[in-house]
Amino acid sequence: xxxxxxxxxxxxxxxxxxxxxxxxxxxxxxxxxxxxxxxxxxxxxxxxxxxxxxxxxxxxxxxxxxxxxxxxxxxxxxxxxxxxxxxxxxxxxxxxxxxxxxxxxxxxxxxxxxxxxxxxxxxxxxxxxxxxxxxxxxxxxxxxxxxxxxxxxxxxxxxxxxxxxxxxxxxxxxxxxxxxxxxxxxxxxxxxxxxxxxxxxxxxxxxxxxxxxxxxxxxxxxxxxxxxxxxxxxxxxxxxxxxxxxxxxxxxxxxxxxxxxxxxxxxxxxxxxxxxxxxxxxxxxxxxxxxxxxxxxxxxxxxxxxxxxxxxxxxxxxxxxxxxxxxxxxxxxxxxxxxxxxxxxxxxxxxxxxxxxxxxxxxxxxxxxxxxxxxxxxxxxxxxxxxxxxxxxxxxxxxxxxxxxxxxxxxxxxxxxxxxxxxxxxxxxxxxxxxxxxxxxxxxxxxxxxxxxxxxxxxxxxxxxxxxxxxxxxxxxxxxxxxxxxxxxxxxxxxxxxxxxxxxxxxxxxxxxxxxxxxxxxxxxxxxxxxxxxxxxxxxxxxxxxxxxxxxxxxxxxxxxxxxxxxxxxxxxxxxxxxxxxxxxxxxxxxxxxxxxxxxxxxxxxxxxxxxxxxxxxxxxxxxxxxxxxxxxxxxxxxxxxxxxxxxxxxxxxxxxxxxxxxxxxxxxxxxxxxxxxxxxxxxxxxxxxxxxxxxxxxxxxxxxxxxxxxxxxxxxxxxxxxxxxxxx
Amino acid sequence: xxxxxxxxxxxxxxxxxxxxxxxxxxxxxxxxxxxxxxxxxxxxxxxxxxxxxxxxxxxxxxxxxxxxxxxxxxxxxxxxxxxxxxxxxxxxxxxxxxxxxxxxxxxxxxxxxxxxxxxxxxxxxxxxxxxxxxxxxxxxxxxxxxxxxxxxxxxxxxxxxxxxxxxxxxxxxxxxxxxxxxxxxxxxxxxxxxxxxxxxxxxxxxxxxxxxxxxxxxxxxxxxxxx
Numbered sequence: 004x005x006x007x008x009x010x011x012x013x014x015x016x017x018x019x020x021x022x023x024x025x026x027x028x029x030x031x032x033x034x035x036x037x038x039x040x041x042x043x044x045x046x047x048x049x050x051x052x053x054x055x056x057x058x059x060x061x062x063x064x065x066x067x068x069x070x071x072x073x074x075x076x077x078x079x080x081x082x083x084x085x086x087x088x089x090x091x092x093x094x095x096x097x098x099x100x101x102x103x104x105x106x107x108x109x110x111x112x113x114x115x116x117x118x119x120x121x122x123x124x125x126x127x128x129x130x131x132x133x134x135x136x137x138x139x140x141x142x143x144x145x146x147x148x149x150x151x152x153x154x155x156x157x158x159x160x161x162x163x164x165x166x167x168x169x170x171x172x173x174x175x176x177x178x179x180x181x182x183x184x185x186x187x188x189x190x191x192x193x194x195x196x197x198x199x200x201x202x203x204x205x206x207x208x209x210x211x212x213x214x215x216x217x218x219x220x221x222x223x224x225x226x227x228x229x230x231x232x233x234x235x236x237x238x239x240x241x242x243x244x245x246x247x248x249x250x251x252x253x254x255x256x257x258x259x260x261x262x263x264x265x266x267x268x269x270x271x272x273x274x275x276x277x278x279x280x281x282x283x284x285x286x287x288x289x290x291x292x293x294x295x296x297x298x299x300x301x302x303x304x305x306x307x308x309x310x311x312x313x314x315x316x317x318x319x320x321x322x323x324x325x326x327x328x329x330x331x332x333x334x335x336x337x338x339x340x341x342x343x344x345x346x347x348x349x350x351x352x353x354x355x356x357x358x359x360x361x362x363x364x365x366x367x368x369x370x371x372x373x374x375x376x377x378x379x380x381x382x383x384x385x386x387x388x389x390x391x392x393x394x395x396x397x398x399x400x401x402x403x404x405x406x407x408x409x410x411x412x413x414x415x416x417x418x419x420x421x422x423x424x425x426x427x428x429x430x431x432x433x434x435x436x437x438x439x440x441x442x443x444x445x446x447x448x449x450x451x452x453x454x455x456x457x458x459x460x461x462x463x464x465x466x467x468x469x470x471x472x473x474x475x476x477x478x479x480x481x482x483x484x485x486x487x488x489x490x491x492x493x494x495x496x497x498x499x500x501x502x503x504x505x506x507x508x509x510x511x512x513x514x515x516x517x518x519x520x521x522x523x524x525x526x527x528x529x530x531x532x533x534x535x536x537x538x539x540x541x542x543x544x545x546x547x548x549x550x551x552x553x554x555x556x557x558x559x560x561x562x563x564x565x566x567x568x569x570x571x572x573x574x575x576x577x578x579x580x581x582x583x584x585x586x587x588x589x590x591x592x593x594x595x596x597x598x599x600x601x602x603x604x605x606x607x608x609x610x611x612x613x614x615x616x617x618x619x620x621x622x623x624x625x626x627x628x629x630x631x632x633x634x635x636x637x638x639x640x641x642x643x644x645x646x647x648x649x650x651x652x653x654x655x656x657x658x659x660x661x662x663x664x665x666x667x668x669x670x671x672x673x674x675x676x677x678x679x680x681x682x683x684x685x686x687x688x689x690x691x692x693x694x695x696x697x698x699x700x701x702x703x704x705x706x707x708x709x710x711x712x713x714x715x716x717x718x719x720x721x722x723x724x725x726x727x728x729x730x731x732x
Numbered sequence: 733x734x735x736x737x738x739x740x741x742x743x744x745x746x747x748x749x750x751x752x753x754x755x756x757x758x759x760x761x762x763x764x765x766x767x768x769x770x771x772x773x774x775x776x777x778x779x780x781x782x783x784x785x786x787x788x789x790x791x792x793x794x795x796x797x798x799x800x801x802x803x804x805x806x807x808x809x810x811x812x813x814x815x816x817x818x819x820x821x822x823x824x825x826x827x828x829x830x831x832x833x834x835x836x837x838x839x840x841x842x843x844x845x846x847x848x849x850x851x852x853x854x855x856x857x858x859x860x861x862x863x864x865x866x867x868x869x870x871x872x873x874x875x876x877x878x879x880x881x882x883x884x885x886x887x888x889x890x891x892x893x894x895x896x897x898x899x900x901x902x903x904x905x906x907x908x909x910x911x912x913x914x915x916x917x918x919x920x921x922x923x924x925x926x927x928x929x930x931x932x933x934x935x936x937x938x939x940x941x942x943x944x945x946x947x948x949x950x951x952x953x954x955x956x957x958x959x
Contacts (some may be wrong), residue, residue, distance in 0.1 A: 244788070247741070426937050427745065427781075499800070
């Protein structure tokens with residue numbers, strides 16, 4: 004019988020091993036076992052999520068790709084223009100070696116985009132770290148930022164937006180999710196990760212294959228991190244310069260005669276790349292490992308097949324064009340060798356030193372098991388959903404506002420995004436920090452896209468389903484706040500160990516929450532990634548379903564930012580009325596975290612009202628009626644207004660009903676947006692809101708140098724600025 | 733005017749420069765691969781930003797050995813115009829066409845943000861910049877800290893070779909307005925002859941109000957008019 008330690012190393016369970024024996028009708032060879040370990044890993048095989056993910060809406064009249072079949076999702080923008088996007092995590096490598104982990108995370112997602120034949124035009128990040136007073140967490144943050152900065156800046160792709168949260172649960176297990184958006188012009192083809200026919204060739208282009216990153220997919224991404232474990236050799240080392248050369252060359256080769264498809268080498272390296280292409284093409288493949296260019300001599304077939312060396316691409320071509328392609332890559336100083344040939348056998352055959360060392364049916368290798376998860380609600384979630392009323396004695400609302408503004412979850416991220424090149428390619432119409440989402444010109448008339456990436460993990464902790472719906476709502480609302488119509492989503496699901504039943508509940512409910520919101524809004528999820536086994540001190544992280552949204556703007560001169568612009572503009576709140584004294588508004592809020600020190604209650608979202616709000620806002624912006632829009636999210640209403648003041652460098656005078664002050668000022672669980680507009684437009688704004696069945700109320704005016712709310716808050720904007728930008732020392 | 737934009741492996745401002753130059757009527761731009769020579773019909777050269785050859789060793793250190801640099805050097809000797817932007821400035825310093833060196837930013841961090849620039853008006857590349865005009869142009873670099881020895885600095889000052897200095901919005905040249913630790917807030921210099929400009933800020937990025945500023949156009953316009 005097989006050694007248990009070996010099984011653990013490749014992250015297969017004993018029943019899975021027995022299943023493999025049954026499918027093969029014999030015991031697997033060590034190399035075969037390595038391939039199964041990779042292909043049946045959580046990372047590649049989606050064992051614990053594939054049944055649930057099937058339920059997610061993934062079609063619309065704009066979606067051109069089939070979910071899960073390609074490197075990324077494709078959206079039709081009209082006139083032959085297409086947008087490609089995807090988010091991917093690199094959590095475990097970043098936990099071990101933050102700089103290289105984050106850098107290669109960027110490298111991987113960028114390759115997914117140009118493998119589709121798309122020129123990458125934007126990167127976004129969604130990051131989570133533990134509290135920064137713990138040195139390890141600070142080291143992780145600095146390393147991750149340096150990694151993204153070093154790699155992304157070198158590629159000449161702007162990093163236009165993102166979000167960060169700091170919570171205890173991410174201590175030693177940071178989340179590093181990167182999203183990339185690419186564009187395919189009307190003259191260029193969409194490339195598929197497929198071979199067409201028997202005889203097509205697979206050329207391996209780019210970096211030498213080395214011993215780095217072996218077991219990245221199976222060992223790292225599919226197990227919890229263990230204290231003191233030395234997994235550094237399982238983290239890949241990136242070379243952004245090579246990636247840049249590979250990017251430019253692959254995109255040219257994608258337009259050459261004889262191109263058939265393209266597939267990047269990411270998790271599980273050549274194994275997942277070559278074998279999954281064979282599977283999608285309904286073909287077999289003969290691989291000749293002697294043709295693989297390696298970093299060192301004497302690498303075993305096992306190492307070559309499982310290496311996760313970066314900056315490699317599998318280019319699939321018609322055999323008649325072999326010489327043209329090999330010469331093309333050589334001229335661009337890239338190594339390229341024909342390593343595989345597709346055939347009708349349905350098997351993967353591997354040759355090494357002239358001998359056949361493996362011959363296994365593709366279908367068996369890629370047929371990872373699918374597990375049904377428990378949806379039984381754990382008692383502890385019932386307990387935290389009982390709302391604990393506010394117990395602190397601080398009654399100075401101004402002081403509370405300052406304390407929340409200072410929270411690293413809210414204060415400015417300028418220190419971070421100024422380390423990322425966010426302007427290269429000359430499309431960045433709205434700079435990071437200026438609006439609720441990034442706005443990028445498509446250099447085609449006044450057309451633009453708006454992109455946002457979001458998740459409020461505290462809400463997901465209290466209620467995974469509602470939290471997931473809120474993530475979808477917020478991502479959509481953010482692009483809408485710039486004036487863009489959301490057309491597609493990508494999801495990065497980050498959760499704990501799926502073998503535990505309470506995490507199974509969280510996974511099940513998270514996906515249910517996504518599904519509900521997508522169906523309500525009529526928006527598809529076109530690509531995504533799942534990262535499980537994220538745990539800190541043996542406790543699962545908060546469920547963190549990160550949602551990237553993309554929206555379309557016909558005329559970017561209509562785009563709106565978050566800052567108050569003109570003295571005398573009226574301030575209007577559009578959205579859900581506050582239900583009087585509703586304490587639950589504070590459930591999972593930044594207020595609870597900072598002031599109460601404990602999260603409790605049931606977060607809430609009314610998806611119908613959210614949709615009405617979004618539709619009304621789109622119409623209002625399309626009619627050029629408002630000068631700013633900023634949604635009420637982390638920190639609540641008072642923080643939303645404070646941020647609009649800070650960004651505009653101007654004060655405001657607000658008067659509103661507030662019986663339960665803390666709920667009104669700091670409550671977050673409401674679908675609402677703060678807008679400002681010229682006094683002559685207020686009537687039209689409220690008419691449009693009414694038409695969409697959503698409330699709106701004028702609550703104040705842009706004026707003076709102070710933020711004034713009722714009799715409760717009166718703070719100089721200069722002071723707010725110095726707190727927000729952390730200049731107060 | 734035919735402008736040649738040199739492309740090294742790792743260059744990424746090439747298309748941005750082409751885009752910015754495309755708004756000028758009598759300008760045509762051509763990309764020149766680093767292994768090729770500069771065609772005869774080229775009137776001006778742009779060395780764009782990026783990470784040429786990965787900036788391995790030092791920023792611009794390997795690019796100086798690219799085959800095309802022989803032609804660039806000759807182009808300079810003939811007194812014809814060359815602009816090096818960001819990585820292009822670093823390449824010009826590494827290859828000795830411009831004096832001084834660009835070392836890592838003082839805080840050791842990459843910095844992408846808009847800066848304000850004061851310009852010396854008497855030189856060819858700045859001739860059309862109105863008096864007292866403070867230019868708003870973005871920087872985007874990790875190694876933009878300009879340093880030179882005293883003799884070099886004195887020569888730069890004597891010959892009015894300091895083309896741009898980082899300043900505040902109101903034009904004050906001080907530590908507060910220095911984004912990277914550069915000597916005397918130097919953001920860009922010209923050679924003695926005035927035909928070569930090297931600058932860390934990216935004029936091509938401020939080519940339209942949609943992108944936040946069109947001040948960069950003044951530099952390209954000055955070049956087109958003066959040469």
